[in-house]
Amino acid sequence: MQFTEFTIKKNDENRRIDRILKKNLPHIPLSGLYSNLRKGRIKLNGKKIKPSQTVKTGDKLKIATDLLPSQNLLAEKINPQPELKLEILLHDSDFLIINKPENKIVHGKNSLDNYIKNNFPAKIDSLSFKPGPLHRLDKNTTGILTFSQSLKGAQTFSRALHDNKLERYYIGIVIGKPCKTRWETINANNKKNITDVNPIYHFEKLNLTLTEFKLHTGRKHQIRIQCQKFGTPLHGDIKFGSRKTKENYLLHCYKLIFHTKILSLPKKITAPIPARFKHFLLKNNFNPKSTILEDLIDN
Structure with a gap:
């Protein structure tokens, strides 16, 4: 043999x-x-x-x-993808953090995971550890997305998530105006979902509100599901309660805050607002001055 x-x-x-x-x-x-x-x-x-x-x-x-599979044990068969112009927020031997564009899936065929493995291969020699995304964003959600580049990076980041030492902040455009400052629900798996809600600016003529969300838990589609449940679906999110619109919903993970030391990561990471989101705000006369977005958007 x-x-x-x-x-x-x-x-x-x-x-x-x-x-x-x-x-x-x-x-x-x-x-x-x-x-x-x-x-x-x-x-x-x-x-x-x-x-x-x-x-x-x-x-x-x-x-x-x-x-053994026909390919080398340490290699992965990844189909080449067209070049993407990714905005890199941080890249070192432990992490690669990007500002995720919309209309891109994180896992699976033609995913960001595969693109990262092809174009930013981790310098690691292991039979059991495969670098990859450490959290998820939906296909049309934009913002901060972290990929591991080392086993130590994956372990420390995942531990921070598990121990609630990592705060995740999103902004989105919802229909109507949220009434509660905290949403608490139970999902289909009997898991509690908790989100803090902070209305920033109400566009009266459109009956839409720029809203900040702070996740205390990180369930699948959490913000989108809770927006629907509490009567203020994300504008354009037809899967979760919105009427049909010309464009997809706007939801952006704009800030991570770490309450524990995670290798070389800074205490705070922010991601600039994507062009379509910025265009919506400025077209509707939103002035970011003296708001949480002042440093993330230019007039």
Whole structure:
């Protein structure tokens, strides 16, 4: 039987062998991985191992060559995409933070995740860790989006999210005017959704309000769903309660504030408002002076 050997590196230290295999042999079901481990077709340092076995730097992982995908184990097959002019807010060895444009998905085919992996490859050698987005924005939501470039970066950022040490602020245009300053709901999975709501400016003729949202939880579509539930859907968000409009809704993640030290990240990151959002505000005579947007928009 022919084997291909891989050396365990620092970024794989103390990880379970079944998790490493699952990450790199996605075409094989978990039951198949366990079967191949029992049969000795996958070995660590020349010996049969259990799925729960953890690895150390320098260990030798041998995998029967016929189990491997046709491409290199450490490479990902990513289809090339047209060049994007991404606004980079921060880029170092641990993080890549961009100002996400609208009409771009974060995961999947032709996604920002794939584009980043192609054009900003992380300098990392690992069998188990794959750099990627650390939080999500919907396809037509713009603003701050963070990608990991190292295992340490992914772990520290995710821990800050989990421990509520990271504040996320959005602005959007809603129909009507929000009455409450805090929205609390329970989603379909019985999870609590909490959002602070701050109306900034009401466009009386349009009956629309520029509104700031601060997330305390980060559920899927949280702001959009709560806007609909409380009777002020995002203008143009036809999926969640808005009448049909010529253009998509406006929702922009404009600020992150960190309440714990996360490697080299500053305490605050802001993202300039995209052109379409800016055009709407200025066309309707919004004056950003003395508002939270004063430094993010030019007249």
